[in-house]
Amino acid sequence: MDDVQGLWASCFVPISDYPRVLLAHGGGGRLMHQLIERLFVPAFGGQPEELHDGAVLEVGGARLAMTTDSFVVSPLFYPGGDIGSLAVYGTVNDLAMCGARPLYLSAGFVIEEGLEMATLEAVVQSMSRAAAAAGVRVVTGDTKVVDRGKGDGLYINTAGVGLVRPGVSISPQQLRAGDVVLLSGDVGRHGMAVLAKREGLAFESEIESDGAPLAAPVLALLDAGVRVHCLRDCTRGGVATALCELADSARLEIEIVEASVPVREDVQGACEILGFDPLYVANEGRFVACVATADEQRALDILRSCEVSAGAQRIGQVTAHASGIVTLRSRIGARRVVDMLSGEQLPRIC
Amino acid sequence: MDDVQGLWASCFVPISDYPRVLLAHGGGGRLMHQLIERLFVPAFGGQPEELHDGAVLEVGGARLAMTTDSFVVSPLFYPGGDIGSLAVYGTVNDLAMCGARPLYLSAGFVIEEGLEMATLEAVVQSMSRAAAAAGVRVVTGDTKVVDRGKGDGLYINTAGVGLVRPGVSISPQQLRAGDVVLLSGDVGRHGMAVLAKREGLAFESEIESDGAPLAAPVLALLDAGVRVHCLRDCTRGGVATALCELADSARLEIEIVEASVPVREDVQGACEILGFDPLYVANEGRFVACVATADEQRALDILRSCEVSAGAQRIGQVTAHASGIVTLRSRIGARRVVDMLSGEQLPRIC
Numbered sequence: 224m225d226d227v228q229g230l231w232a233s234c235f236v237p238i239s240d241y242p243r244v245l246l247a248h249g250g251g252g253r254l255m256h257q258l259i260e261r262l263f264v265p266a267f268g269g270q271p272e273e274l275h276d277g278a279v280l281e282v283g284g285a286r287l288a289m290t291t292d293s294f295v296v297s298p299l300f301y302p303g304g305d306i307g308s309l310a311v312y313g314t315v316n317d318l319a320m321c322g323a324r325p326l327y328l329s330a331g332f333v334i335e336e337g338l339e340m341a342t343l344e345a346v347v348q349s350m351s352r353a354a355a356a357a358g359v360r361v362v363t364g365d366t367k368v369v370d371r372g373k374g375d376g377l378y379i380n381t382a383g384v385g386l387v388r389p390g391v392s393i394s395p396q397q398l399r400a401g402d403v404v405l406l407s408g409d410v411g412r413h414g415m416a417v418l419a420k421r422e423g424l425a426f427e428s429e430i431e432s433d434g435a436p437l438a439a440p441v442l443a444l445l446d447a448g449v450r451v452h453c454l455r456d457c458t459r460g461g462v463a464t465a466l467c468e469l470a471d472s473a474r475l476e477i478e479i480v481e482a483s484v485p486v487r488e489d490v491q492g493a494c495e496i497l498g499f500d501p502l503y504v505a506n507e508g509r510f511v512a513c514v515a516t517a518d519e520q521r522a523l524d525i526l527r528s529c530e531v532s533a534g535a536q537r538i539g540q541v542t543a544h545a546s547g548i549v550t551l552r553s554r555i556g557a558r559r560v561v562d563m564l565s566g567e568q569l570p571r572i573c
Numbered sequence: 574m575d576d577v578q579g580l581w582a583s584c585f586v587p588i589s590d591y592p593r594v595l596l597a598h599g600g601g602g603r604l605m606h607q608l609i610e611r612l613f614v615p616a617f618g619g620q621p622e623e624l625h626d627g628a629v630l631e632v633g634g635a636r637l638a639m640t641t642d643s644f645v646v647s648p649l650f651y652p653g654g655d656i657g658s659l660a661v662y663g664t665v666n667d668l669a670m671c672g673a674r675p676l677y678l679s680a681g682f683v684i685e686e687g688l689e690m691a692t693l694e695a696v697v698q699s700m701s702r703a704a705a706a707a708g709v710r711v712v713t714g715d716t717k718v719v720d721r722g723k724g725d726g727l728y729i730n731t732a733g734v735g736l737v738r739p740g741v742s743i744s745p746q747q748l749r750a751g752d753v754v755l756l757s758g759d760v761g762r763h764g765m766a767v768l769a770k771r772e773g774l775a776f777e778s779e780i781e782s783d784g785a786p787l788a789a790p791v792l793a794l795l796d797a798g799v800r801v802h803c804l805r806d807c808t809r810g811g812v813a814t815a816l817c818e819l820a821d822s823a824r825l826e827i828e829i830v831e832a833s834v835p836v837r838e839d840v841q842g843a844c845e846i847l848g849f850d851p852l853y854v855a856n857e858g859r860f861v862a863c864v865a866t867a868d869e870q871r872a873l874d875i876l877r878s879c880e881v882s883a884g885a886q887r888i889g890q891v892t893a894h895a896s897g898i899v900t901l902r903s904r905i906g907a908r909r910v911v912d913m914l915s916g917e918q919l920p921r922i923c
Contacts, residue, residue, distance in 0.1 A: 237690075238690055238693075238694050239690050241690065242689065242690055242691075243686075243687050243688060243689055243690060244684050244685075244686060244687065244688045244689075244690060244693060244718055245686060245718070246686050246718050246720065247718075248684070248716065248718050249684065249716050249717045249718030249719075250718075255716060258716060259714075259716070262693070262694060262697055263680075263697065263714055263716075266697045266698060266700065266701040266711075267680075267700075267701060267704070267710070267711040267712075267714070268701075268710065269712070277713050278677070278712035278713040280676075280677055280712060282632075282635050282637060282676060282677075282734065282736055283633075283634070283635025283636065283637070283736045284633070284634055284635055285632050285633025285634055285635040285637075286633065287632060287633070287635075287637075287734070289677060289679060289712060289713055289734060290679065290713050291679035291680070291681045291713055291714065291715050291730070291732055292681065292715045293681040293682070293683050293715050293717045293730060294717075295683060295717045295719050326630075326632060327628070327630055327632075327639060329639060329640065329641035329732045330613075330617075330641070331641045331642065331643040331681075331730045331732070332643070333643050333645060333683070333728055333730075334594050334598070334599065335594075336593075336594060336595060336596050337593050337594065338593060338594040339592065339593055339594075340587075340588055340589050340591065340592055340593060340594060341592075343588075343594060343612070344588055344612060347612055347613065347616045348616060350616065350617075351616040351617060351618075354617070360617070360618065361616075361617040362617075362619070362628035362630060362639060363627050363628040363639055363640050363641055364609075364613055364617070364641065365641050365642045365643050365730075366598065366599050366605060366608060366609070366613075367599045367643045367644075367645045367728075367921075367923075368594055368595070368596050368597075368598050368599030368600075368920070369599075369645050369725060369728075369921065370596065370725075370920070370921070372722065373724065373725040374723065374724065374725075375719060375720075375723040375724075378683055378717075378719075378728070380641070380643060380681045380683075380715075380730035380732075382639075382641055382679045382681070382730075382732030384632065384637070384639060384734060386632055386633045570718070570720070571717075571719065571720070573717075
């Protein structure tokens with residue numbers, strides 16, 4: 224009997240190390256990945272290595288990308304954006320990270336009873352402008368209202384579909400030793416903008432979210448024939464978590480150079496005051512592109528010619544080590560392992 | 574100046590007659606339609622007459638249906654179903670109502686901090702079984718966690734895509750005078766099952782939700798070449814609201830016969846005790862099909878051969894009147910107008 228129990232104990236992997244859901248389970252870090260790998264992937268029949276920003280599917284002869292995100296940002300409005308623009312760009316960008324041209328969005332609203340109609344209208348108008356900026360159409364939607372005290376004003380889900388051209392194959396499994404890692408611009412603005420607004424913090428200058436649609440630079444890279452092996456937007460968990468996910472999925476090591484990661488002075492200052500590492504702070508208009516070594520300069524030129532990725536930089540390289548980790552050379556020359564975000568850094572920033 | 578103000582007053586249509594969102598704005602009735610027509614349709618560039626359970630789109634040469642629904646049902650588990658199966662069937666059925674073969678779903682979870690992990694697991698397992706029953710795959714997802722007191726355990730959004738065959742065109746605009754209106758089975762079970770569980774009501778027999786996937790009977794009709802002009806599932810607002818939407822969109826009158834609408838005795842009894850009209854109570858496994866007169870018997874035979882629509886009945890007919898209303902011949906022979914649900918009958922039943 225003891226033996227049977229011992230066998231069970233060794234076979235049984237609990238879906239989480241926690242009996243209840245914590246805020247950190249939605250934080251984009253280790254606990255969320257645990258939930259995905261132990262609960263969602265087995266239930267829905269996927270393969271852990273398929274985990275990516277969206278799914279690429281064959282439908283009626285077309286190669287379709289499909290993705291979804293729910294948005295629960297608090298507050299609803301913050302410098303540089305609001306839940307409406309965020310809900311459009313977040314999903315459009317996940318499609319772009321599959322190498323797809325974003326085409327259509329759905330929008331599902333969960334509204335708390337008592338929300339001011341003018342607030343809802345402002346958010347919907349913002350979604351409308353963001354959809355126009357991103358070149359997509361919101362084609363279907365749904366509205367649910369929950370009782371007062373069972374929501375927080377407004378939550379929005381968007382799902383999106385886009386078209387992937389034949390021959391385009393972007394995933395962590397495409398990463399190759401020697402690939403250069405490019406970052407599309409400075410990091411940390413979205414998370415700090417939301418936090419500052421939520422907590423009523425005033426810094427020397429107002430930090431604006433970087434929220435923006437990212438399909439244009441991605442499609443420009445693909446149009447030019449740059450060998451793009453993998454893309455990832457640096458949202459929850461920041462650029463550090465995005466790279467950890469890629470290294471782990473690809474089972475290759477990624478080396479980055481801290482000094483090459485662009486961080487604006489005001490963001491750096493705010494992070495220092497509050498004890499955040501900008502590498503882990505969420506962005507909504509930044510992505511990493513891993514491209515073939517020989518295409519580095521051409522890729523950088525193309526990215527820098529697009530407004531949204533004008534500040535693109537090479538920040539590191541994929542190495543031949545099969546460690547699946549990310550290492551960072553610090554400003555003082557030391558090398559350390561970059562860990563995936565564990566716990567919750569900034570809840571409800573997207 | 575008075576003239577200008579008068580002009581403004583006559584031009585300005587407020588997005589709602591209410592300054593704040595009410596529960597009824599999510600109830601599937603008149604207020605929700607007002608919100609859709611005055612806010613969402615203008616903002617997202619659609620046409621009011623396009624309003625349907627989903628959008629049909631051309632993507633890469635394929636005819637795709639796309640739809641979304643958020644699910645906020647309370648309680649999470651009820652006789653005959655739970656939020657997980659509901660989230661799968663709800664979206665699969667909206668695709669079926671476009672005449673599409675449902676293929677892929679996305680799933681977005683908004684979890685309240687503190688939800689028991691075992692509850693989340695049970696819901697996800699239920700989604701997995703429902704997806705298998707409906708022949709679809711959940712291919713992409715998202716998890717967000719909100720602070721305690723800012724949710725109600727769990728909300729789920731699903732979006733779906735399906736494939737529409739060439740030549741299939743199902744919409745209210747296809748309705749023709751003379752079309753017969755078929756209903757796939759008895760009505761009122763889902764709403765009463767959820768309400769009874771929520772309020773702890775015990776009736777003589779336990780009423781189970783009718784939640785079920787509806788693509789099989791729809792595709793069987795299309796496969797057989799039945800001229801299906803329009804389909805609508807009878808969810809929020811019940812069969813009455815579904816028919817009102819069709820009549821209004823088509824600008825044709827629909828006449829139904831009360832005695833021909835199947836209602837189980839226990840549901841009828843519960844409705845009488847609680848003062849509900851079963852025509853307005855939500856279903857999750859029932860739909861109306863408007864088909865060409867000559868195809869009536871064939872359509873009924875096909876529907877009755879599918880388990881989920883074994884109780885199909887003809888309940889009425891589309892007339893040549895351009896009134897855009899629904900009329901009902903009652904059991905005592907009187908005719909009355911069937912109005913769209915106004916206000917909120919049963920909040921949070923889906």
